Amino acid sequence: MIEVFNKITEVIKSHDKVIIMAHRHIDYDALGSALGLYEIVKSFNKDCGIYVDSDIKEILNAKLFDLIADMDINFIYRNTYNKFCDSNTLLIIVDTHKEEMLANKEIVKHVKNTIIIDHHIKSNEYIKDVLFSYIDSNLSSINEFVAFYLKYLNKKIDPVIATIMLTGIELDTNDFHSKTTPNTFMAASFLTSIGADTYTTLELMKEDKELTIRRNNYLSKSYLYKPGIMICPLDEHLVTTKDLAIISDMQLRLTDIELGFVIGYLNKKKVGISARSNGKYDVSKIMEFFNGGGHATEAAAQIEGKTIVEVEELLKDLLKR
Numbered sequence: 274m275i276e277v278f279n280k281i282t283e284v285i286k287s288h289d290k291v292i293i294m295a296h297r298h299i300d301y302d303a304l305g306s307a308l309g310l311y312e313i314v315k316s317f318n319k320d321c322g323i324y325v326d327s328d329i330k331e332i333l334n335a336k337l338f339d340l341i342a343d344m345d346i347n348f349i350y351r352n353t354y355n356k357f358c359d360s361n362t363l364l365i366i367v368d369t370h371k372e373e374m375l376a377n378k379e380i381v382k383h384v385k386n387t388i389i390i391d392h393h394i395k396s397n398e399y400i401k402d403v404l405f406s407y408i409d410s411n412l413s414s415i416n417e418f419v420a421f422y423l424k425y426l427n428k429k430i431d432p433v434i435a436t437i438m439l440t441g442i443e444l445d446t447n448d449f450h451s452k453t454t455p456n457t458f459m460a461a462s463f464l465t466s467i468g469a470d471t472y473t474t475l476e477l478m479k480e481d482k483e484l485t486i487r488r489n490n491y492l493s494k495s496y497l498y499k500p501g502i503m504i505c506p507l508d509e510h511l512v513t514t515k516d517l518a519i520i521s522d523m524q525l526r527l528t529d530i531e532l533g534f535v536i537g538y539l540n541k542k543k544v545g546i547s548a549r550s551n552g553k554y555d556v557s558k559i560m561e562f563f564n565g566g567g568h569a570t571e572a573a574a575q576i577e578g579k580t581i582v583e584v585e586e587l588l589k590d591l592l593k594r
Contacts, residue, residue: 274418277407278425284388284405286317288363292354292384294324296369297376298514299332301441301477303368306390306415309423309438310365311346312430322349322357326376336477340433351377358383363404365390368415370399370408390415394557396566410568413457414445420460423467432468439469440477447522451552451570488516491535492523498589503530506585507537514539514573517547525549532556534588536581544584548572562591 285291291314295303307323314321325332329348333341349357354377364384370391372378381387387403392412399406412418416438423430442461446453449461465471491512495505503524517535524533533549546563548556550570557572563584565574576584 274421275425278422280405281388281390281407281422282317282426284363284386285314285319285365288361288386289320290357290359290362291319291321291365292324292349292357292362292380293321293365293367294376294380295367296371296374297326299325299376300368300444300515301437302414302416302445303441304333305434305438305441306367306419308341308346308434309416309419309430310367312434313419313422313426313428316426316428320357322347322354324349324354324376324380326351334477337437340437340473344431344433354380355383360385362386363388366400367391369393370406371396372400373398390418392418394566394568411454413452413454413460414442416441416445416464417457417460420463421456424463429467432470435464435467435469436473437477439464439471440474443474444478447525450525451549452568488520488523491516491520491537495524495533495535498592501529501531502592503527503533504585504588505533505535506581507535509538511540512537512545514545514547517545517573518571521547521549525551536584536588538581539575542577544576544579544581546574546576546584546588548574559591563587 293307293310295307311321311323325348330338362384364380364387366389370389389403389406391408392415394410395408439461491507495503498504517537521533521535524530531551531553535547537545539545548560550556552570555569557567557569560566560572560574563574563576567573
């Protein structure tokens with residue numbers, strides 16, 4: 274990784290301005306890694322901003338917003354990012370390498386040089402013509418990568434940012450139950466050593482009571498398709514990709530379940546599937562049949578123009594084969 278760190282440092286130092294951008298619907302991995310990189314870029318005395326696709330108050334939950342409200346973080350938006358775009362601006366994309374998933378696809382066209390840092394399995398829809406790309410599916414999260422980058426540079430960050438980064442690692446690894454390597458624990462240990470607070474991470478991961486009850490009700494719709502394989506088709510109510518992911522995580526906590534699939538409507542014309550594996554099977558290969566992807570233990574797909582029942586039958590037919 275040292276060569277990668279040196280390369281990124283070299284590129285950052287050769288630019289005057291840096292925009293850090295993640296995917297739409299920013300999560301703790303994307304936000305934490307963006308904040309960590311923001312601190313690194315600022316330490317090099319560069320003008321830096323984190324792009325978000327809507328007002329930060331609307332994106333973050335109240336607890337998280339309260340934590341960062343008094344911090345001097347430069348968030349930039351659709352109506353202000355142009356001020357950052359000139360011939361010497363660098364764009365750093367984190368936690369995705371797909372143009373269709375970016376918070377703002379137009380920025381790629383307005384910035385000459387781009388770096389990609391991602392931990393998802395590389396798809397055929399990756400962003401091309403970039404200055405430098407580092408995609409490592411062995412990473413638990415981008416927060417893990419940024420933690421080691423900070424450690425390599427021997428840079429300290431605000432404990433609040435370290436806490437957000439640790440929260441991102443915990444969520445992306447399902448509390449260190451998946452996508453976890455010795456390096457993941459080392460990254461978590463480093464973040465706690467520089468001030469990450471484990472009590473606060475627990476508070477940030479807490480969710481609304483009614484939401485938790487609803488997800489448990491959805492989980493009750495699961496059935497055992499074959500030994501070790503559970504499928505959960507939801508009803509006509511719309512859900513989020515986060516709902517699908519959490520319910521599929523819950524499936525794996527059930528006794529003897531090795532594979533879990535949750536299928537639900539993301540909107541009236543789009544069905545989402547979230548897939549989880551205990552590591553015995555590679556669910557990313559399964560989701561590729563639906564033009565999706567992800568990791569061996571966590572993957573997803575979105576299908577246009579089909580019903581939940583139709584997608585469920587396609588999945589069962591695929592599993593038979």
